[in-house]
Amino acid sequence: MRKISADYIFPIHAKPIKNGVLTVGDDGKIVALSTRSETDNDIELYSGIICPGFVNAHCHLELSHLKNLIPEHTGITGFIRELSKLRNIADTQEQIQCAKFYDNQMYLQGIVAVGDISNSNLTFEIKKQSRIFYHTFAEAFSCNEAETKDILKKNQDIVDCGRKLGISISPTLHASYSMCDGLFSEMKLRSERSGILSYHNQETQDENEYFKNNSGRFSEFYDEFKIPDYPAPFGKTSIHRLLDSIDKNTKIMLVHNTFTSEDDFDFAVSANANITWTLCPKSNLYIENHLPPIEMFRRKNARIATGTDSLSSNANLSIIEELLAISNSFGNIELHELLTWATLNGAEALGIEVKYGTFELGKAPGIVLIDNVDTGKMMLTEKSTSQILHN
Ligand SMILES: [Zn+2]
Numbered sequence: 001m002r003k004i005s006a007d008y009i010f011p012i013h014a015k016p017i018k019n020g021v022l023t024v025g026d027d028g029k030i031v032a033l034s035t036r037s038e039t040d041n042d043i044e045l046y047s048g049i050i051c052p053g054f055v056n057a058h059c060h061l062e063l064s065h066l067k068n069l070i071p072e073h074t075g076i077t078g079f080i081r082e083l084s085k086l087r088n089i090a091d092t093q094e095q096i097q098c099a100k101f102y103d104n105q106m107y108l109q110g111i112v113a114v115g116d117i118s119n120s121n122l123t124f125e126i127k128k129q130s131r132i133f134y135h136t137f138a139e140a141f142s143c144n145e146a147e148t149k150d151i152l153k154k155n156q157d158i159v160d161c162g163r164k165l166g167i168s169i170s171p172t173l174h175a176s177y178s179m180c181d182g183l184f185s186e187m188k189l190r191s192e193r194s195g196i197l198s199y200h201n202q203e204t205q206d207e208n209e210y211f212k213n214n215s216g217r218f219s220e221f222y223d224e225f226k227i228p229d230y231p232a233p234f235g236k237t238s239i240h241r242l243l244d245s246i247d248k249n250t251k252i253m254l255v256h257n258t259f260t261s262e263d264d265f266d267f268a269v270s271a272n273a274n275i276t277w278t279l280c281p282k283s284n285l286y287i288e289n290h291l292p293p294i295e296m297f298r299r300k301n302a303r304i305a306t307g308t309d310s311l312s313s314n315a316n317l318s319i320i321e322e323l324l325a326i327s328n329s330f331g332n333i334e335l336h337e338l339l340t341w342a343t344l345n346g347a348e349a350l351g352i353e354v355k356y357g358t359f360e361l362g363k364a365p366g367i368v369l370i371d372n373v374d375t376g377k378m379m380l381t382e383k384s385t386s387q388i389l390h391n
Contacts (some may be wrong), residue, residue: 001025001026001031002022002023002024002044002390003021003022003023003040003042003043003044003047003048004021004022004024004043004044004367004389004390005019005020005021005022005045005050005102006020006045006046006047006048006049006050006233006369007019007045007047007048007049007244007277007373007375008020008049008050008378009021009022009033009049009050009051009359010049010050010052010302010334010336010339011033011052011358011360012051012052012333012339012340012343012344012357012358012359013307013338013344013358013359014362016049016058016237016336016378017033017199019035019036020033020034020035020036020050021033021034021035021036021040021043022050022118022359022367024367024390025196027364027365028364028366028390028391029361029362029364030359030360030361030362030363030364030365031361032151032361033359033361036281039153040045042065042183043097045187046369046371046389047371048369048371048372048373049369049370049373049375050367050368050369050370051339051343051368051370052343052344052356052357052358052359052363052365052366052367052387053110053111053112053113053343053356053365053366053367053368053388053391054109054110054111054112054113054199054320054343054368054369054386055111055112055113055115055180055305055319055342055343055345055346055347055349055350055352055356055357056106056111056113056114056115056189056306056307056308056317056319057114057115057253057255057276057278057305057306057307057345057346057349057350058115058117058120058253058255058278058280058307058308058309059106059114059115059116059117059199059307059308059309059310059317060072060116060117060158060309060310060312061099061102061103061114061116061118061123061127061134062095062099062119062120062122062123063083063087063311063312064095064098064099064101064102064310064311064317065089065090065094065311066083066086066087066089066100066310066311066312067085067098067311067312067315068315069082069089069312070082070083070086070312070313071227071250072286072287072289073286073288073289073390074287075204075206075217075286075287075288076203076204076206076207076208076287077204077217077218077220077221078203078285079208079312079313080221082225083312086312087342092122095122096122096123096125096126098311099122099123099126100126100390102311102317103123103126103127103130103132104340105316105317106132106318107131107132107334107388107391108322108387109317109318109319109385109386109387109388110319110320110366110368110369110370110387110388111132111317111319112131112132112133112356112365112366112388112391113132113133113134113346113347113350113352113356114133114135114199115133115134115135115253115278115307115346115349115350116134116135116136116137117136117137117172117198118136118139118142118158118303119138119139119158120123120136120158121158121161121162123168124161124162125165127167127168128165128166128167129212131391132355133168133170133352134167135168135169135170135196135350135351136162136167136168136169136170136350137169137171137172137197137198138155138158138162138169138170138171138172139155139158139171139173139174139198140152140155140171140172140173140179140183140187141170141174141175141178141179142155142178142179142180142183143179143180143222143227143228143229143230143231143384144180144227144228144229145180145181145182145228145229146228146332147183148180148182148183148186151183151212152183152186152187153320155171155187155190155220156171158179161172164311170191170195170197171187171190171191171194172187172191172197172199173187173188173191173199173242174199174200175199175200175203175207175238176201176207176211176231176238176239176241176242177199177207177210177211177218177230177231177238179231180229180230180231181229181231182229184231184241188245188246189243191250192247192250194359195249195250195251196250196251196252196253196350196351197250197251197252197253198252198253198255198278199242199252199254199255200255200256201239201242201254201255201256201257201260202237202238202239202256202257202258202259202260202264203255203256203258203259203284204258204259204287204288204290205259205341206218207238207259208237208238208259210238211231211233211234211235211237211238211240211241212233212235212237213233213237214233215322217219218230223286229297233316237261237263237264237365239254239259239260239264239267239268240267240332243267243268243271244271245298246271246272247261248271248272248273249274250274251274251349251351252272252274252275253275253276253277253278253305253349254268254275254276254277254278254284254382255280255292255307256278256279256280256284257277257278257279257292257297258284258288258290258291258292258294259290259292260277260292260293261293262293262296262300263378265296265297265300269300274303274365275302275303276304276311276345276346276348276349277292277297277302277303277304277305278304278305278306278307278346278349279292279294279304279305279306279307279322279326279341280306280307280308280309280314280322281306281322281325281326281329282308282309282313282314282321282322282325283308283309283310283313283314285295285325286313286314287313291325291326291329292299292334294326294329294330294390295330298333298337303345303348303349304341304345304351305341305342305345305346306319306323306326306341306342306346306383307322308321308322308347319342319386320370320385320386322342322381323338323339323341323342323380324380324382326338327379327380331379334378335373335378335379335380338380342357343356343357343358343365344357345357364391366388366391367388367389367390367391368386368387368388368389369386369387369389370384370385370386371384371385371387372384372385
């Protein structure tokens with residue numbers, strides 16, 4: 001049993017507690033939440049604030065060997081060009097070593113659960129042994145109908161491999177622009193059957209331009225790479241490709257949403273009530289140098305979660321850095337709200353809120369210390385860092 005205290009405790013399900021005390025069992029379960037009194041003893045006292053473990057709602061652990069290799073601000077088509085050249089630049093052992101190192105880094109910085117995209121089984125042994133809980137989205141993409149059968153088989157093999165190892169895994173689609181019709185409809189069906197999916201949505205204005213007006217950089221991209229079966233434009237923004245016909249009950253994580261308009265948002269919530277809008281601001285700044293319409297999402301009471309994306313478009317896999325990137329541009333957002341995105345909302349998106357996301361008694365959500373917080377203004381500072389205290 002440990003009693004842990006700091007300047008403030010953010011339980012997330014309740015208001016911040018000044019001089020709060022958190023009592024946690026050896027099994028990580030929250031036993032009590034109280035306020036410090038002078039008669040208390042055996043308390044570990046920290047400077048800063050304490051919150052539940054972070055949920056990194058969007059990551060690609062298997063791309064960890066690509067740190068610092070792709071230049072910034074290429075736009076998404078430039079980024080895909082570079083990524084396809086570099087993806088296998090390192091041998092398998094090196095890729096595994098990098099993934100293992102950053103799995104540990106994430107944990108030390110307070111991440112206790114991850115929604116992770118995988119196009120292979122490279123990271124599965126790491127996930128099995130990790131102190132982090134992973135839900136793996138086994139992702140497929142291809143714009144070549146001749147390949148569809150093989151890609152579906154490969155995807156099923158990856159899902160089966162994960163299940164055999166006992167990790168949490170389900171199939172998912174990549175994005176509107178990267179899948180031919182045959183693969184898209186079968187992967188949509190498989191995702192609906194599993195009840196949850198993750199989707200790279202409106203990461204660039206070019207995908208809206210392409211599907212709506214048959215213009216923008218995707219037309220050139222498809223031609224340049226002689227893509228045989230690229231999807232046809234349909235006169236609406238790209239979000240419609242998935243949501244025009246989605247099963248209403250499927251839990252959907254829409255990732256990026258950098259160029260989602262209010263009309264897109266209204267349409268999306270009318271098509272499906274169970275959407276989490278996952279934001280990866282540092283990756284957006286890296287690739288497109290643009291941030292999602294966060295004020296619109298807040299005004300609409302969207303369920304927002306946060307992710308790091310991969311090290312191919314980020315310098316670190318740190319949730320606190322993502323929150324800082326948001327508060328640097330949107331300074332009016334209260335810390336309690338930002339931390340809710342980084343904890344409870346990500347946990348709900350992955351369906352793991354029974355254990356993670358808040359300091360409700362009986363949960364074992366992990367305990368994170370954030371230091372160098374401006375507790376007067378209750379804001380993160382450039383010096384804020386996070387570390388795991390207990391899991
Ligand atoms: Zn991604």
